[in-house]
Amino acid sequence: MIKVVVAGALGKMGQESCKAIVNAEGMQLAGAVDSRDSGHTIGTYIGKPEVNVTVSGDLEQVIRDVRPDVLVDFTRPGVVQRHIEIAINAGVRPVIGTTGMNAEEIERFVQLASAQRVGGLIAPNFAIGALLMIKFATEAAKFFPHVEIIELHHDQKMDAPSGTAMKTAESIAAVRGHMSQGMPSEFEKIEGVRGGNFEGMRIHSVRLPGFVAHQEVIFGGIGQTLSIRHDSISRESFMPGLILAVRKVMALDHLVYGLENLLFE
Incomplete structure (x- = not known):
């Protein structure tokens, strides 16, 4: 026991x-x-x-x-x-x-x-589906190095970005390394609107009532995009x-x- x-x-x-x-x-x-x-x-x-x-x-x-x-x-x-x-x-x-x-x-x-x-x-996340999302995203990053992460949680969550988003970003960075994305000359008209920068990839945190724990990893390539998403709709x-x-x-x-x-x- x-x-x-x-x-x-x-x-x-x-x-x-x-x-x-x-x-x-x-x-x-x-x-x-x-x-x-x-x-x-x-x-x-x-x-x-x-x-x-x-x-x-x-x-x-x-x-x-x-x-x-x-x-x-x-x-x-x-x-x-x-x-x-x-x-x-x-x-x-x-x-x-x-x-x-x-x-x-x-x-x-x-x-x-x-x-x-x-x-x-x-463990940043105990949901089996979230772990599979991280695994799949890490594999995808070998072929689609341009990536951004959007994570969405309830409005009582204290830390941002989420542990899951950080774990995802760390796993992606382990296979693609640091890489600058987007226009070098881009600028923010509202500070922070492009999200946080981790090894060149952007992480965006949403905090609203009604959410539990959700994340989407979006990859961009020539003429195509790939999205990998996981949703925990209950604890x-x-x-x-x-x-x-x-x-x-x-x-x-x-x-x-x-x-x-x-x-x-």
Whole structure:
């Protein structure tokens, strides 16, 4: 039985994660952590009153009390970093869906996990379709190096661009390198209208109510265009990947960045 603690348990992704873990064969929701309403049971939030797990605001105490195998974290930048350190130092495998960390922070946790021989995962996206989108886009970039990325999320998302957009751009840059696109003399009449520039490709972030998580990668070539798009229309789309990740990290002794490295191994 894999014992799992969820941090950020009262958030939308946290609640969905708790439900998925409760329903998953061979898993136990051993703890729920959230500073917003500690003292109540998580079952009252996820429509499963039989789940008698009390929400706590103290991750370290929960880990000491229940001795979990895995920490699932859907909190926020500025909080997740401390949670990862607590988990790794306690020998608990982190499975991190919180985005907003930079490359230096991720590398620091890779080194820490390696030193402690603790497995874990930091994943910008748990949707299997999104991982396939990144894989297909990376292949396409070998033949269509001119590319722009448009990502669309709900208006409560804190970081921009999304972790998925950054992961896509990094994967594309790995096969095509830096390349200047468009007119060298172009100018913006409104600052930022052309989006952010990563290795010469433009990334555009849309934040509006009604969206969940969506991304389109648009390639341009001579006389043709190619668009690769993925849409998560509900947070349930992330759960099969999350459950897969929880199972996979049990066999790891190091930290992996990107679920695709476990899915396509």
